[in-house]
Amino acid sequence: MRRTAAVCASGAVLAVLCGCTVQGSDGERHSPIRIELPDGTPSPKSAPPDDKPGATTRAPAPAVLWERGDTGRDIRELQARLRQIAWLFDGPTGTYDDLTEQAVEGFQGKRGLPRTGRTDEVTWQRLLKMTREPGKWDLYLMGGQPADPPDARCLTGRALCISKESRTLRWMVDGRTVLTVPVRFGSEYTPTREGVFSVYWKSRHHVSTLYDSPMPYAMFFSGGQAVHFSSDFAARGYAGASHGCVNVADERAIAEMFAQVRNGDKVVVHW
Template sequence: MTSLRRSFAAVTGAAALVTACGCTVQTTGPEGKGRPPVHIDVGPTATRGKPASPASTASATPADGKPPSTAPTTPEPAGPPPVVLWSRGDSGRDVRELQARLRQVAWLFDGPTGTYDERTEQAVKGFQGKRGLPRTGRTDTVTWERLLGMTREPGEWELYLMGGQPAAAPDPRCLTGRVLCIDKTSRTLRWMMDGQTVSTMAVRFGSQYTPTREGVFHVYWKSRHHVSTLYDSPMPYAMFFSGGQAVHYSSDFAARGYAGASHGCVNVRDETAIANLFAQVRNGDKVVVSW
């Protein structure tokens, strides 16, 4: 290549002859003496749009003139069918994560509840159909992998948006007597008798502007069909423990989860659970509200 550059630098006139295998440049120096030809290899001419030589296609037709036989191709073996991970009727934390991820891609707007119900099944069908997967409504390995690739790991807040998280260990002040043991960190209420947990339910609290008071209190009044005179809102199964603050059922909590807040009361979203609790709690029972 170096000699080629030197040849072109000194050239005063040139004649080129293009051949079938490349290009030959004949140069003449200043003294008029001929220089040896420089050969530039440009590769086979077949790559430059010229038809291939007959020799290159001879092998396409056998000598006897008969077309070559084509051996039957064996189809690739199909992979194993997708494994169903969860379907309608299943429950648990994995189902809760599935629901949280379906919420992230706007295929589910309720929960997570941890129960694979009809709404979850319909959400999975919609997700599958949008991506060309069989609309079974069951979450199999293929559906799950596709959903994982489109979403992020949900945090505890997303997993328990509608409540249902495990209760925290009870405050030591809850270990004696009859106690409504309320924990703001796990957002749960334990109904305890002599250190034993009778029932547990999800709760929510007041906002930063109307916080739920912390400390040790006692139930001083029960009102089954109470309506707030301050906010003109229903407070069924109300059990008052500190001024106007009470433990009571909240239809808003049941509908919106932790997207809302109370005006300081302890809201319960499970109406059946609080109806049973209301029947058991007595005036004078202890209430402990802690972080």
Template sequence: MRTKDMRRSVAALAALAMAGACTAQGIEVHGGQRQPVRVDTTGTPGATPSPTPSDVPSGIPKQDGGDGGDGKGGRGTAATTPPPTPTPPPSPTPAPKVLWSQGDEGLDVRELQARLRQIAWLFAGPTGTYDEPTVRAVRGFQGKRGLPQTGKTDSVTWARLLNMTREPGKWDLYAYGGQPAASPDPRCLTGRVLCISKTSRTLRWMVDGRTLRTVEVRFGSEGTPTREGVFQVYFKSRDHWSTLYDTPMPYAMFFSGGQAVHYSADFAARGYYGASHGCVNVRDEAAIAQLFAQVRNGDKVVVYW
């Protein structure tokens, strides 16, 4: 063999030896390019090794189901589901507002009593004072309608009562007194005067323009009206008895024919739900007794609207 051919053979053998060594170290030559080769170090022929974390290409999430991973590539973090937000219990229904209760006074209480009278839960009054009979009447009304029996008038009780009754008129409100007296007629401002207002249903006992006493009064019916005008007391009778109507007229002070100012037991019992035969009825017996002692024959009587 020629020297040149021998050199080529030696070079080829050297190349083959280098190629085998590179293959053992994980480098494989293909078409003159060296490529990395994965080497099975477990000794199992043909086995594909599991990638280590460093072998996972970037951008691919790491999965770890063996140590409580959260599925996002993190290790040691337990997978958790947020607990549901508890639903708060419903708020209790607030108690209705109490409008009036025992001890209260005023026109509103008077209206309450007048409405209770309309449906026969109250028989006395109206007085304008929330007293024990009013408490009992309200409690009974509430119980009949399935409401809490507090005896206090709350907004629910009042609404139910409004739906069942009509608005009371002036004399429904003052059937048992308490109405304010009207301003005195100018004719009452001089001398000694029984100043009687049909508008407010009151009698003022006045001396020289000063009111010394005010009492509630009622008048005759439409068929027997009380006369209006200026009169004088002409006759007084402490224990008078009407022969015309066969009825007592105590503390009578006559001022026009058979019409007189006197005490009326019927007025005291029934209030403005009755009427006289033309006289001016007074229901406060103690008050009319004092007036009878002070009024003289000849004192002026003024009856006006």
């Protein structure tokens, strides 16, 4: 009986492999059930739960270059470029402050970019295409530039050491720098004189009789030329010029200097 069953089973397998018909117990011939053997091709896997049909792959967010709180020369360039297209009116200061963040956000919104207030690669490239390379005095329009080394004539005694190259003033005593401030000079039509002078008159609340303009904390050193506070310099920076005087924008600093400088102290104006 077992032998008969084995033979039948063998015959069934052979029939399937050969694709022939088999005869049933009713005497009728029937097509066998076709069984396909594996051919080595894996069946397609069902899509992962996250990959739904029709879903699109999100592009990675652009890298953030600078954001609020960052400082440095790159921030000055960002601010200078934003000023060129009237999105920023203060600075450059070199600090990514709230005004810079608001300017970047406005620029982004105007151009259909995400309004994050952070400067990412896409925002920066768009800004580069719309602006020119800022010059040195665009970056330091409102001051903040480093001072160059003092002139040798400033290293002895008490001296206001004024550099036209770096646009800075060092108040020095016996070769030691007490205070450093950015300064502004006269235009090409009213240039600030160069050389070695001395303070001959101090006038705390001076008003120019020639130009009818305030000259607080004036320290005169050559004719009508003086070192003094300038509200115009404080407001416009290097976008303007003096009538030959040495302008200081930091009122607190020049008030401190005015209190220390004496008549007869040396004034050196150099390149």
